[in-house]
Amino acid sequence: MYIMSYAFTLSLTIPIIVYSLSYFLFMRSYNDRYKSSPFECGFDPYSNARIPFSTRFFLLAIIFIVFDIEVVLLMPTPLLSSNMSFMFIFYVLMMILFVGLIHEWNEGSINWIS
Template sequence: MVDLIQYLPILIFLVIALALSAAFVFLPMGVSRLTGTHNPNAEKNSEYECGFPAFEDPRSQFDVRFYLVAILFIIFDLEAAFLFPWAVSLKDTGWAGWLTMMLFLFELVVGFVYAWKKGALDWE
């Protein structure tokens, strides 16, 4: 049977992590209230990320271009995630790895050109 005292360092680590994360969240909020920099107004509380009010009818329709931009972001984010390990291991993979990555990049460029021609990147 495992002695529970062996898990004491993990418990201490979790308590310290919880205390630090709570301090990093609540300490700036408390300091801003004490120093007087907490001054909310309508402009500060307005929507700035998605472009439409967040607390409306959830069934309301909005432009599909939000989805297209999100999909393009994910595609190019994945491209960057694949390029770093590929660049590090290029010596080991040789020409086969290089050719495979060029095919992958070609497919991404074709998708990007298609999205560009369809007007997915135009914003009105």
């Protein structure tokens, strides 16, 4: 038990020490105008590098990824076990997903055009 706690403490302290040393030894200042602007082969940039991005599209993409990953992980579960309690848990998780989908729909997060 002593070895495990020692290893845990050591595994936390070494990355903290390395991170703090690299932070303090290699500090950079980003106050320069040229460092914060995009680089195009030494020429002045033609357009603004920070194009406005639709946060509505980003939210829709995140919701799609979350629901897609959950469905992909839940699809093979009925084939893996025929236990009745396992099937009950599967149906409860599917119901939670469905309720979340209905909530997002009522909130208006899924509407593509609005």
